[in-house]
Amino acid sequence: MSEVKNKALLAKQAAVIMNRLTTEEKNNALLRMADQLITDQQSIIEANKLDLERGRTNGTSASLLDRLALNEERIADIAQGLRLIVNLQDPVGDVLHAFERPNGLKIEQIRVPLGVIGMIYEARPNVTVDAAGLCLKTGNTVVLRGGSAALETNKRIVAVLHQALRETAIPVNALQYIEDADRASVDEMLTLNGILDVVIPRGGASLIQNVVRNATVPVIETGAGICHTFIDVSANAEMAHQIAYNAKVQRPSVCNSMETLLIHRDYDVEQTQKLLQAFQERDVELRGCPRTQQLVETITLATDQDYKTEYNDYILNVRIVDSLEEALQHISQFGTKHSECIVTESDEHAARFLQEVDAAAVYHNASTRFTDGFEFGFGAEIGISTQKLHARGPMGLPALTSSKYRISGTGQIRG
Structure with a gap:
Protein backbone atom coordinates (compact mmCIF):
# COMPACT_ATOMS: atom_id res chain seq x y z
CA MET A 1 0.00 0.00 0.00
CA GLY A 223 -7.26 31.00 -5.92
CA ALA A 224 -4.16 32.79 -7.06
CA GLY A 225 -3.97 36.41 -5.97
CA ILE A 226 -3.75 38.78 -8.90
CA CYS A 227 -4.93 41.75 -6.85
CA HIS A 228 -5.52 45.28 -8.12
CA THR A 229 -5.62 48.75 -6.60
CA PHE A 230 -7.47 51.42 -8.59
CA ILE A 231 -6.62 55.06 -7.80
CA ASP A 232 -9.67 57.04 -8.89
CA VAL A 233 -9.56 60.66 -10.04
CA SER A 234 -10.90 61.90 -6.69
CA ALA A 235 -8.52 59.87 -4.54
CA ASN A 236 -6.77 61.55 -1.64
CA ALA A 237 -3.15 61.55 -2.81
CA GLU A 238 -1.54 60.78 0.54
CA MET A 239 -4.00 57.96 1.23
CA ALA A 240 -3.60 56.53 -2.27
CA HIS A 241 0.18 56.57 -1.95
CA GLN A 242 0.15 54.78 1.41
CA ILE A 243 -2.42 52.15 0.38
CA ALA A 244 -0.78 51.26 -2.94
CA TYR A 245 2.71 51.23 -1.43
CA ASN A 246 1.61 49.00 1.44
CA ALA A 247 -0.29 46.65 -0.87
CA LYS A 248 2.87 45.98 -2.88
CA VAL A 249 5.95 46.22 -0.69
CA GLN A 250 4.82 45.37 2.85
CA ARG A 251 5.13 41.67 1.93
CA PRO A 252 5.09 41.05 -1.82
CA SER A 253 5.44 37.27 -1.53
CA VAL A 254 1.88 36.69 -0.27
CA CYS A 255 -1.33 36.20 -2.22
CA ASN A 256 -3.05 39.41 -1.06
CA SER A 257 -0.28 41.72 -2.27
CA MET A 258 -1.02 44.00 -5.23
CA GLU A 259 0.17 42.89 -8.66
CA THR A 260 -1.38 45.64 -10.82
CA LEU A 261 -1.91 49.33 -10.06
CA LEU A 262 -4.63 51.06 -12.08
CA ILE A 263 -4.65 54.87 -12.16
CA HIS A 264 -7.33 57.19 -13.57
CA ARG A 265 -5.97 59.30 -16.42
CA ASP A 266 -7.08 62.54 -14.69
CA TYR A 267 -5.44 61.73 -11.37
CA ASP A 268 -2.66 64.18 -10.51
CA VAL A 269 0.33 63.45 -12.79
CA GLU A 270 2.90 64.71 -10.31
CA GLN A 271 1.49 62.46 -7.58
CA THR A 272 1.57 59.49 -9.96
CA GLN A 273 5.23 60.14 -10.73
CA LYS A 274 6.06 60.44 -7.02
CA LEU A 275 4.35 57.13 -6.30
CA LEU A 276 6.12 55.31 -9.12
CA GLN A 277 9.43 56.78 -8.02
CA ALA A 278 8.79 55.51 -4.48
CA PHE A 279 8.31 52.00 -5.87
CA GLN A 280 11.52 52.22 -7.87
CA GLU A 281 13.44 53.44 -4.82
CA ARG A 282 12.26 50.24 -3.10
CA ASP A 283 13.67 48.24 -6.07
CA VAL A 284 10.26 47.35 -7.44
CA GLU A 285 10.48 46.56 -11.15
CA LEU A 286 7.73 48.47 -12.96
CA ARG A 287 6.00 47.27 -16.11
CA GLY A 288 3.48 49.65 -17.60
CA CYS A 289 1.21 50.67 -20.43
CA PRO A 290 2.39 53.19 -23.08
CA ARG A 291 0.87 56.08 -21.09
CA THR A 292 2.81 55.04 -18.02
CA GLN A 293 6.00 54.84 -20.06
CA GLN A 294 5.52 58.47 -21.04
CA LEU A 295 5.63 59.42 -17.35
CA VAL A 296 8.63 57.27 -16.44
CA GLU A 297 10.96 56.31 -19.27
CA THR A 298 12.62 53.42 -17.45
CA ILE A 299 9.37 51.41 -17.24
CA THR A 300 9.22 48.40 -19.56
CA LEU A 301 6.09 47.70 -21.58
CA ALA A 302 3.56 45.41 -19.83
CA THR A 303 1.97 42.62 -21.84
CA ASP A 304 -1.27 40.74 -21.34
CA GLN A 305 0.81 37.89 -19.94
CA ASP A 306 2.20 40.28 -17.31
CA TYR A 307 -1.32 41.25 -16.30
CA LYS A 308 -2.15 37.54 -15.94
CA THR A 309 0.87 36.81 -13.72
CA GLU A 310 0.92 36.52 -9.94
CA TYR A 311 4.49 37.69 -9.33
CA ASN A 312 4.74 37.33 -5.53
CA ASP A 313 7.83 39.47 -5.98
CA TYR A 314 9.06 43.05 -6.32
CA ILE A 315 7.42 43.46 -9.72
CA LEU A 316 4.39 45.66 -10.40
CA ASN A 317 2.23 46.33 -13.43
CA VAL A 318 0.94 49.90 -13.83
CA ARG A 319 -1.85 50.90 -16.19
CA ILE A 320 -3.50 54.27 -16.72
CA VAL A 321 -7.21 53.93 -17.54
CA ASP A 322 -9.76 56.39 -18.90
CA SER A 323 -12.54 55.68 -16.42
CA LEU A 324 -13.95 53.58 -13.61
CA GLU A 325 -15.61 51.44 -16.28
CA GLU A 326 -12.23 50.65 -17.86
CA ALA A 327 -10.79 49.76 -14.45
CA LEU A 328 -13.72 47.44 -13.80
CA GLN A 329 -13.26 45.84 -17.22
CA HIS A 330 -9.54 45.27 -16.61
CA ILE A 331 -10.19 43.65 -13.22
CA SER A 332 -12.89 41.46 -14.74
CA GLN A 333 -10.51 40.32 -17.48
CA PHE A 334 -7.35 39.76 -15.45
CA GLY A 335 -8.43 39.40 -11.82
CA THR A 336 -8.58 36.09 -9.98
CA LYS A 337 -11.56 36.98 -7.74
CA HIS A 338 -9.30 37.37 -4.73
CA SER A 339 -8.97 40.96 -3.42
CA GLU A 340 -9.55 44.26 -5.20
CA CYS A 341 -9.35 47.89 -3.98
CA ILE A 342 -10.57 51.32 -5.03
CA VAL A 343 -9.13 54.50 -3.55
CA THR A 344 -11.66 57.27 -4.05
CA GLU A 345 -13.53 60.08 -2.32
CA SER A 346 -16.55 59.47 -4.52
CA ASP A 347 -19.31 57.60 -2.69
CA GLU A 348 -20.91 56.78 -6.04
CA HIS A 349 -17.73 55.25 -7.49
CA ALA A 350 -17.02 53.38 -4.27
CA ALA A 351 -20.53 51.92 -4.24
CA ARG A 352 -20.26 50.82 -7.86
CA PHE A 353 -16.86 49.22 -7.31
CA LEU A 354 -17.96 47.34 -4.19
CA GLN A 355 -21.12 46.15 -5.92
CA GLU A 356 -19.79 45.25 -9.36
CA VAL A 357 -16.37 43.73 -8.71
CA ASP A 358 -16.65 39.95 -8.48
CA ALA A 359 -14.09 39.03 -5.82
CA ALA A 360 -13.92 37.38 -2.43
CA ALA A 361 -12.88 40.69 -0.84
CA VAL A 362 -13.45 44.20 -2.18
CA TYR A 363 -11.95 47.25 -0.47
CA HIS A 364 -12.68 50.95 -0.37
CA ASN A 365 -9.75 53.05 0.86
CA ALA A 366 -7.87 50.17 2.51
CA SER A 367 -5.00 47.90 1.49
CA THR A 368 -5.69 44.46 0.04
CA ARG A 369 -3.13 43.12 2.53
CA PHE A 370 -5.96 42.77 5.05
CA THR A 371 -7.45 39.72 3.32
CA ASP A 372 -6.26 37.33 5.96
CA GLY A 373 -7.88 35.11 8.57
CA PHE A 374 -6.07 36.78 11.44
CA GLU A 375 -6.98 40.28 10.29
CA PHE A 376 -10.61 39.24 9.86
CA GLY A 377 -10.69 37.89 13.41
CA PHE A 378 -10.73 34.20 12.44
CA GLY A 379 -7.36 33.35 14.00
CA ALA A 380 -5.31 31.31 11.54
CA GLU A 381 -6.79 30.49 8.14
CA ILE A 382 -6.84 27.43 5.96
CA GLY A 383 -6.67 29.56 2.81
CA ILE A 384 -8.48 32.24 0.82
CA SER A 385 -11.35 30.70 -1.11
CA THR A 386 -12.09 32.36 -4.45
CA GLN A 387 -14.95 30.01 -5.37
CA LYS A 388 -18.64 30.62 -4.70
CA LEU A 389 -19.71 27.33 -3.14
CA HIS A 390 -19.66 26.60 0.61
CA ALA A 391 -16.96 29.11 1.58
CA ARG A 392 -15.53 32.32 0.12
CA GLY A 393 -12.75 34.57 1.30
CA PRO A 394 -10.53 33.79 4.31
Whole structure:
Protein backbone atom coordinates (compact mmCIF):
# COMPACT_ATOMS: atom_id res chain seq x y z
CA MET A 1 0.00 0.00 0.00
CA SER A 2 1.31 3.47 -0.88
CA GLU A 3 2.29 6.01 1.76
CA VAL A 4 -0.55 8.28 0.64
CA LYS A 5 -3.31 5.71 0.92
CA ASN A 6 -1.97 4.23 4.15
CA LYS A 7 -1.82 7.59 5.91
CA ALA A 8 -5.19 8.65 4.54
CA LEU A 9 -6.75 5.45 5.91
CA LEU A 10 -5.16 6.07 9.30
CA ALA A 11 -6.66 9.57 9.29
CA LYS A 12 -10.06 8.16 8.36
CA GLN A 13 -9.92 5.72 11.27
CA ALA A 14 -8.99 8.54 13.64
CA ALA A 15 -11.97 10.60 12.43
CA VAL A 16 -14.28 8.34 14.44
CA ILE A 17 -12.50 9.40 17.64
CA MET A 18 -12.33 13.06 16.65
CA ASN A 19 -16.07 13.18 16.16
CA ARG A 20 -16.72 12.56 19.85
CA LEU A 21 -14.12 14.85 21.46
CA THR A 22 -15.20 17.83 23.52
CA THR A 23 -14.12 21.39 22.82
CA GLU A 24 -12.03 21.33 25.99
CA GLU A 25 -10.16 18.24 24.86
CA LYS A 26 -9.42 19.78 21.48
CA ASN A 27 -8.32 23.07 23.00
CA ASN A 28 -6.01 21.33 25.47
CA ALA A 29 -4.35 19.55 22.57
CA LEU A 30 -3.81 22.79 20.64
CA LEU A 31 -2.23 24.42 23.69
CA ARG A 32 0.07 21.43 24.11
CA MET A 33 1.03 21.69 20.44
CA ALA A 34 1.83 25.40 20.82
CA ASP A 35 4.03 24.76 23.86
CA GLN A 36 5.87 21.94 22.09
CA LEU A 37 6.68 24.18 19.13
CA ILE A 38 8.44 26.60 21.46
CA THR A 39 10.19 23.83 23.38
CA ASP A 40 11.54 22.28 20.17
CA GLN A 41 12.04 25.45 18.15
CA GLN A 42 15.79 24.97 17.71
CA SER A 43 15.33 21.58 16.07
CA ILE A 44 12.77 23.16 13.72
CA ILE A 45 15.16 25.99 12.86
CA GLU A 46 17.93 23.50 12.14
CA ALA A 47 15.67 21.54 9.79
CA ASN A 48 14.64 24.82 8.17
CA LYS A 49 18.29 25.68 7.49
CA LEU A 50 18.59 22.52 5.40
CA ASP A 51 15.66 23.62 3.24
CA LEU A 52 17.02 27.16 2.90
CA GLU A 53 20.45 25.89 1.91
CA ARG A 54 18.95 23.58 -0.69
CA GLY A 55 16.79 26.44 -1.97
CA ARG A 56 19.76 28.78 -2.42
CA THR A 57 21.67 26.04 -4.24
CA ASN A 58 18.71 25.52 -6.56
CA GLY A 59 18.35 29.24 -7.29
CA THR A 60 15.12 29.82 -5.36
CA SER A 61 14.10 33.50 -5.45
CA ALA A 62 14.62 35.74 -2.45
CA SER A 63 10.88 36.23 -2.00
CA LEU A 64 10.23 32.48 -1.88
CA LEU A 65 13.11 31.97 0.54
CA ASP A 66 11.50 34.62 2.74
CA ARG A 67 8.25 32.68 2.74
CA LEU A 68 10.16 29.54 3.69
CA ALA A 69 12.43 30.94 6.40
CA LEU A 70 11.74 30.38 10.11
CA ASN A 71 13.31 31.95 13.17
CA GLU A 72 12.39 32.16 16.84
CA GLU A 73 10.11 35.14 16.23
CA ARG A 74 8.20 33.45 13.42
CA ILE A 75 7.85 30.21 15.38
CA ALA A 76 6.53 32.21 18.33
CA ASP A 77 3.96 33.77 15.98
CA ILE A 78 2.98 30.34 14.67
CA ALA A 79 2.54 29.01 18.20
CA GLN A 80 0.51 32.08 19.10
CA GLY A 81 -1.73 31.33 16.14
CA LEU A 82 -2.65 28.01 17.76
CA ARG A 83 -3.44 29.77 21.02
CA LEU A 84 -5.67 32.21 19.18
CA ILE A 85 -7.57 29.29 17.66
CA VAL A 86 -8.16 27.99 21.19
CA ASN A 87 -9.86 31.28 22.06
CA LEU A 88 -12.22 31.05 19.10
CA GLN A 89 -15.68 29.55 19.43
CA ASP A 90 -15.88 25.91 18.39
CA PRO A 91 -18.52 25.82 15.64
CA VAL A 92 -19.08 22.05 15.85
CA GLY A 93 -22.51 21.34 17.29
CA ASP A 94 -23.87 24.82 16.65
CA VAL A 95 -27.56 24.75 15.75
CA LEU A 96 -27.94 26.58 12.44
CA HIS A 97 -31.71 26.19 12.18
CA ALA A 98 -34.40 24.57 14.33
CA PHE A 99 -38.09 24.18 13.63
CA GLU A 100 -41.06 21.94 14.29
CA ARG A 101 -43.30 20.53 11.59
CA PRO A 102 -47.11 20.39 11.87
CA ASN A 103 -46.84 16.62 12.40
CA GLY A 104 -44.73 17.15 15.52
CA LEU A 105 -41.31 16.31 14.02
CA LYS A 106 -38.57 18.44 15.58
CA ILE A 107 -35.80 19.21 13.09
CA GLU A 108 -32.42 20.76 13.82
CA GLN A 109 -29.62 21.57 11.40
CA ILE A 110 -26.26 21.41 13.18
CA ARG A 111 -22.64 21.97 12.25
CA VAL A 112 -20.46 18.86 11.95
CA PRO A 113 -16.84 18.25 10.86
CA LEU A 114 -16.17 17.81 7.15
CA GLY A 115 -14.34 14.57 8.02
CA VAL A 116 -10.94 13.84 6.47
CA ILE A 117 -9.36 16.88 4.83
CA GLY A 118 -6.52 16.64 2.33
CA MET A 119 -4.40 19.79 2.30
CA ILE A 120 -1.97 20.40 -0.59
CA TYR A 121 0.22 23.48 -0.31
CA GLU A 122 3.58 24.97 -1.20
CA ALA A 123 6.53 26.64 0.49
CA ARG A 124 5.23 28.32 3.65
CA PRO A 125 5.77 25.98 6.63
CA ASN A 126 3.44 28.02 8.87
CA VAL A 127 0.60 26.53 6.83
CA THR A 128 1.48 23.13 8.30
CA VAL A 129 0.62 24.34 11.78
CA ASP A 130 -2.28 26.57 10.76
CA ALA A 131 -3.96 23.75 8.84
CA ALA A 132 -3.40 21.26 11.65
CA GLY A 133 -4.80 23.61 14.25
CA LEU A 134 -7.90 24.63 12.30
CA CYS A 135 -8.71 21.09 11.20
CA LEU A 136 -8.28 19.54 14.65
CA LYS A 137 -10.23 22.32 16.38
CA THR A 138 -13.19 21.56 14.11
CA GLY A 139 -13.02 17.83 14.77
CA ASN A 140 -11.54 16.96 11.39
CA THR A 141 -8.53 14.82 10.65
CA VAL A 142 -6.05 16.09 8.08
CA VAL A 143 -3.60 14.68 5.55
CA LEU A 144 -0.99 17.30 4.70
CA ARG A 145 1.17 17.36 1.61
CA GLY A 146 3.51 20.34 1.57
CA GLY A 147 5.90 21.47 -1.13
CA SER A 148 9.33 19.91 -1.56
CA ALA A 149 11.00 23.26 -0.79
CA ALA A 150 9.98 22.95 2.88
CA LEU A 151 10.18 19.17 3.21
CA GLU A 152 12.66 18.95 6.09
CA THR A 153 10.97 21.78 7.97
CA ASN A 154 7.53 20.28 7.62
CA LYS A 155 8.66 16.80 8.61
CA ARG A 156 10.20 18.18 11.77
CA ILE A 157 7.18 20.35 12.60
CA VAL A 158 4.81 17.39 12.27
CA ALA A 159 7.11 15.24 14.42
CA VAL A 160 6.98 17.93 17.10
CA LEU A 161 3.19 18.16 16.87
CA HIS A 162 2.90 14.36 17.08
CA GLN A 163 4.97 14.39 20.25
CA ALA A 164 2.53 16.89 21.73
CA LEU A 165 -0.55 14.93 20.66
CA ARG A 166 0.63 11.77 22.42
CA GLU A 167 -0.22 13.48 25.68
CA THR A 168 -3.72 14.55 24.62
CA ALA A 169 -7.14 13.12 23.73
CA ILE A 170 -6.53 13.73 20.02
CA PRO A 171 -5.09 10.61 18.35
CA VAL A 172 -1.72 11.06 16.69
CA ASN A 173 -3.13 9.58 13.48
CA ALA A 174 -5.50 12.54 13.17
CA LEU A 175 -2.55 14.49 11.75
CA GLN A 176 -0.72 12.94 8.79
CA TYR A 177 2.06 14.31 6.60
CA ILE A 178 2.96 12.90 3.18
CA GLU A 179 6.76 12.81 2.89
CA ASP A 180 6.84 11.58 -0.71
CA ALA A 181 7.86 14.69 -2.69
CA ASP A 182 6.99 13.18 -6.07
CA ARG A 183 4.06 14.81 -7.87
CA ALA A 184 2.46 11.37 -8.11
CA SER A 185 1.65 11.62 -4.40
CA VAL A 186 -0.47 14.69 -5.11
CA ASP A 187 -2.22 12.98 -8.00
CA GLU A 188 -3.03 10.01 -5.78
CA MET A 189 -4.54 12.22 -3.09
CA LEU A 190 -6.86 13.80 -5.66
CA THR A 191 -8.57 10.48 -6.35
CA LEU A 192 -8.98 9.05 -2.85
CA ASN A 193 -12.76 9.10 -3.03
CA GLY A 194 -14.35 7.43 -0.04
CA ILE A 195 -11.29 8.18 2.11
CA LEU A 196 -10.72 11.92 1.78
CA ASP A 197 -13.88 14.01 2.10
CA VAL A 198 -12.42 17.16 0.57
CA VAL A 199 -9.15 18.49 -0.85
CA ILE A 200 -7.98 22.07 -0.31
CA PRO A 201 -5.10 23.37 -2.47
CA ARG A 202 -3.15 26.41 -1.34
CA GLY A 203 -0.39 27.86 -3.49
CA GLY A 204 0.33 29.20 -6.94
CA ALA A 205 -1.87 29.09 -10.00
CA SER A 206 -0.30 25.93 -11.47
CA LEU A 207 -0.86 23.92 -8.28
CA ILE A 208 -4.46 25.05 -7.94
CA GLN A 209 -5.26 24.44 -11.60
CA ASN A 210 -3.78 20.94 -11.41
CA VAL A 211 -5.95 20.10 -8.42
CA VAL A 212 -9.13 21.56 -9.91
CA ARG A 213 -8.59 19.78 -13.25
CA ASN A 214 -7.68 16.36 -11.92
CA ALA A 215 -9.44 15.87 -8.60
CA THR A 216 -12.35 13.48 -8.30
CA VAL A 217 -12.50 14.23 -4.57
CA PRO A 218 -14.51 17.42 -3.87
CA VAL A 219 -12.31 20.56 -3.89
CA ILE A 220 -12.53 23.83 -2.00
CA GLU A 221 -10.67 26.06 -4.42
CA THR A 222 -8.31 28.71 -3.14
CA GLY A 223 -7.26 31.00 -5.92
CA ALA A 224 -4.16 32.79 -7.06
CA GLY A 225 -3.97 36.41 -5.97
CA ILE A 226 -3.75 38.78 -8.90
CA CYS A 227 -4.93 41.75 -6.85
CA HIS A 228 -5.52 45.28 -8.12
CA THR A 229 -5.62 48.75 -6.60
CA PHE A 230 -7.47 51.42 -8.59
CA ILE A 231 -6.62 55.06 -7.80
CA ASP A 232 -9.67 57.04 -8.89
CA VAL A 233 -9.56 60.66 -10.04
CA SER A 234 -10.90 61.90 -6.69
CA ALA A 235 -8.52 59.87 -4.54
CA ASN A 236 -6.77 61.55 -1.64
CA ALA A 237 -3.15 61.55 -2.81
CA GLU A 238 -1.54 60.78 0.54
CA MET A 239 -4.00 57.96 1.23
CA ALA A 240 -3.60 56.53 -2.27
CA HIS A 241 0.18 56.57 -1.95
CA GLN A 242 0.15 54.78 1.41
CA ILE A 243 -2.42 52.15 0.38
CA ALA A 244 -0.78 51.26 -2.94
CA TYR A 245 2.71 51.23 -1.43
CA ASN A 246 1.61 49.00 1.44
CA ALA A 247 -0.29 46.65 -0.87
CA LYS A 248 2.87 45.98 -2.88
CA VAL A 249 5.95 46.22 -0.69
CA GLN A 250 4.82 45.37 2.85
CA ARG A 251 5.13 41.67 1.93
CA PRO A 252 5.09 41.05 -1.82
CA SER A 253 5.44 37.27 -1.53
CA VAL A 254 1.88 36.69 -0.27
CA CYS A 255 -1.33 36.20 -2.22
CA ASN A 256 -3.05 39.41 -1.06
CA SER A 257 -0.28 41.72 -2.27
CA MET A 258 -1.02 44.00 -5.23
CA GLU A 259 0.17 42.89 -8.66
CA THR A 260 -1.38 45.64 -10.82
CA LEU A 261 -1.91 49.33 -10.06
CA LEU A 262 -4.63 51.06 -12.08
CA ILE A 263 -4.65 54.87 -12.16
CA HIS A 264 -7.33 57.19 -13.57
CA ARG A 265 -5.97 59.30 -16.42
CA ASP A 266 -7.08 62.54 -14.69
CA TYR A 267 -5.44 61.73 -11.37
CA ASP A 268 -2.66 64.18 -10.51
CA VAL A 269 0.33 63.45 -12.79
CA GLU A 270 2.90 64.71 -10.31
CA GLN A 271 1.49 62.46 -7.58
CA THR A 272 1.57 59.49 -9.96
CA GLN A 273 5.23 60.14 -10.73
CA LYS A 274 6.06 60.44 -7.02
CA LEU A 275 4.35 57.13 -6.30
CA LEU A 276 6.12 55.31 -9.12
CA GLN A 277 9.43 56.78 -8.02
CA ALA A 278 8.79 55.51 -4.48
CA PHE A 279 8.31 52.00 -5.87
CA GLN A 280 11.52 52.22 -7.87
CA GLU A 281 13.44 53.44 -4.82
CA ARG A 282 12.26 50.24 -3.10
CA ASP A 283 13.67 48.24 -6.07
CA VAL A 284 10.26 47.35 -7.44
CA GLU A 285 10.48 46.56 -11.15
CA LEU A 286 7.73 48.47 -12.96
CA ARG A 287 6.00 47.27 -16.11
CA GLY A 288 3.48 49.65 -17.60
CA CYS A 289 1.21 50.67 -20.43
CA PRO A 290 2.39 53.19 -23.08
CA ARG A 291 0.87 56.08 -21.09
CA THR A 292 2.81 55.04 -18.02
CA GLN A 293 6.00 54.84 -20.06
CA GLN A 294 5.52 58.47 -21.04
CA LEU A 295 5.63 59.42 -17.35
CA VAL A 296 8.63 57.27 -16.44
CA GLU A 297 10.96 56.31 -19.27
CA THR A 298 12.62 53.42 -17.45
CA ILE A 299 9.37 51.41 -17.24
CA THR A 300 9.22 48.40 -19.56
CA LEU A 301 6.09 47.70 -21.58
CA ALA A 302 3.56 45.41 -19.83
CA THR A 303 1.97 42.62 -21.84
CA ASP A 304 -1.27 40.74 -21.34
CA GLN A 305 0.81 37.89 -19.94
CA ASP A 306 2.20 40.28 -17.31
CA TYR A 307 -1.32 41.25 -16.30
CA LYS A 308 -2.15 37.54 -15.94
CA THR A 309 0.87 36.81 -13.72
CA GLU A 310 0.92 36.52 -9.94
CA TYR A 311 4.49 37.69 -9.33
CA ASN A 312 4.74 37.33 -5.53
CA ASP A 313 7.83 39.47 -5.98
CA TYR A 314 9.06 43.05 -6.32
CA ILE A 315 7.42 43.46 -9.72
CA LEU A 316 4.39 45.66 -10.40
CA ASN A 317 2.23 46.33 -13.43
CA VAL A 318 0.94 49.90 -13.83
CA ARG A 319 -1.85 50.90 -16.19
CA ILE A 320 -3.50 54.27 -16.72
CA VAL A 321 -7.21 53.93 -17.54
CA ASP A 322 -9.76 56.39 -18.90
CA SER A 323 -12.54 55.68 -16.42
CA LEU A 324 -13.95 53.58 -13.61
CA GLU A 325 -15.61 51.44 -16.28
CA GLU A 326 -12.23 50.65 -17.86
CA ALA A 327 -10.79 49.76 -14.45
CA LEU A 328 -13.72 47.44 -13.80
CA GLN A 329 -13.26 45.84 -17.22
CA HIS A 330 -9.54 45.27 -16.61
CA ILE A 331 -10.19 43.65 -13.22
CA SER A 332 -12.89 41.46 -14.74
CA GLN A 333 -10.51 40.32 -17.48
CA PHE A 334 -7.35 39.76 -15.45
CA GLY A 335 -8.43 39.40 -11.82
CA THR A 336 -8.58 36.09 -9.98
CA LYS A 337 -11.56 36.98 -7.74
CA HIS A 338 -9.30 37.37 -4.73
CA SER A 339 -8.97 40.96 -3.42
CA GLU A 340 -9.55 44.26 -5.20
CA CYS A 341 -9.35 47.89 -3.98
CA ILE A 342 -10.57 51.32 -5.03
CA VAL A 343 -9.13 54.50 -3.55
CA THR A 344 -11.66 57.27 -4.05
CA GLU A 345 -13.53 60.08 -2.32
CA SER A 346 -16.55 59.47 -4.52
CA ASP A 347 -19.31 57.60 -2.69
CA GLU A 348 -20.91 56.78 -6.04
CA HIS A 349 -17.73 55.25 -7.49
CA ALA A 350 -17.02 53.38 -4.27
CA ALA A 351 -20.53 51.92 -4.24
CA ARG A 352 -20.26 50.82 -7.86
CA PHE A 353 -16.86 49.22 -7.31
CA LEU A 354 -17.96 47.34 -4.19
CA GLN A 355 -21.12 46.15 -5.92
CA GLU A 356 -19.79 45.25 -9.36
CA VAL A 357 -16.37 43.73 -8.71
CA ASP A 358 -16.65 39.95 -8.48
CA ALA A 359 -14.09 39.03 -5.82
CA ALA A 360 -13.92 37.38 -2.43
CA ALA A 361 -12.88 40.69 -0.84
CA VAL A 362 -13.45 44.20 -2.18
CA TYR A 363 -11.95 47.25 -0.47
CA HIS A 364 -12.68 50.95 -0.37
CA ASN A 365 -9.75 53.05 0.86
CA ALA A 366 -7.87 50.17 2.51
CA SER A 367 -5.00 47.90 1.49
CA THR A 368 -5.69 44.46 0.04
CA ARG A 369 -3.13 43.12 2.53
CA PHE A 370 -5.96 42.77 5.05
CA THR A 371 -7.45 39.72 3.32
CA ASP A 372 -6.26 37.33 5.96
CA GLY A 373 -7.88 35.11 8.57
CA PHE A 374 -6.07 36.78 11.44
CA GLU A 375 -6.98 40.28 10.29
CA PHE A 376 -10.61 39.24 9.86
CA GLY A 377 -10.69 37.89 13.41
CA PHE A 378 -10.73 34.20 12.44
CA GLY A 379 -7.36 33.35 14.00
CA ALA A 380 -5.31 31.31 11.54
CA GLU A 381 -6.79 30.49 8.14
CA ILE A 382 -6.84 27.43 5.96
CA GLY A 383 -6.67 29.56 2.81
CA ILE A 384 -8.48 32.24 0.82
CA SER A 385 -11.35 30.70 -1.11
CA THR A 386 -12.09 32.36 -4.45
CA GLN A 387 -14.95 30.01 -5.37
CA LYS A 388 -18.64 30.62 -4.70
CA LEU A 389 -19.71 27.33 -3.14
CA HIS A 390 -19.66 26.60 0.61
CA ALA A 391 -16.96 29.11 1.58
CA ARG A 392 -15.53 32.32 0.12
CA GLY A 393 -12.75 34.57 1.30
CA PRO A 394 -10.53 33.79 4.31
CA MET A 395 -11.57 30.37 5.58
CA GLY A 396 -11.66 30.05 9.35
CA LEU A 397 -13.30 27.44 11.54
CA PRO A 398 -16.90 27.54 10.19
CA ALA A 399 -15.62 26.92 6.64
CA LEU A 400 -14.23 23.56 7.79
CA THR A 401 -17.63 22.27 8.81
CA SER A 402 -20.61 20.85 7.02
CA SER A 403 -24.06 20.25 8.51
CA LYS A 404 -26.49 17.49 9.18
CA TYR A 405 -30.12 17.33 10.25
CA ARG A 406 -31.23 15.78 13.52
CA ILE A 407 -34.88 14.79 13.56
CA SER A 408 -36.76 13.79 16.71
CA GLY A 409 -40.19 12.24 16.58
CA THR A 410 -42.78 10.47 18.66
CA GLY A 411 -43.55 7.61 16.27
CA GLN A 412 -44.52 9.59 13.15
CA ILE A 413 -44.73 7.68 9.87
CA ARG A 414 -45.28 9.07 6.40
CA GLY A 415 -48.61 8.32 4.86
